[in-house]
Amino acid sequence: MALFAINALHQQNGYVTRVRWGLVDPLQETWLSDPEEADVLDVLNALRAGHTVCVNLARDGSVVPGDPVHQTAVSGMQSIATEDEDPSLHGLPRF
Secondary structure (H helix, E strand, O other), rough: OOOEEEEEEEEEEEEEEEEEEEEEEEOEEEEEEEEEEEEHHHHHHHHHHEEEEHHHHEOOOOOOOOEEEEEEEEEEHHHHHHHHOOOOHOOOOOO
């Protein structure tokens, strides 16, 4: 299965609604595709397909895979989160 990393996000009313993400090579810690903006539903579909999606901890254009994200729903809103609401997800840059 593939590994994707999220390097920025957009929130609305406290929920992640969009991400900037791309496919990564975890062994080389490089992007296999340039990160692009996508709806959080694309992330949820990737998770349902069995892919791993994680937070990118690097801020210099490289890739350092961090905590994996998972689907969450609060008040009927589908979004993503990390275990125990790890600050790495919410510490990502915003767009």
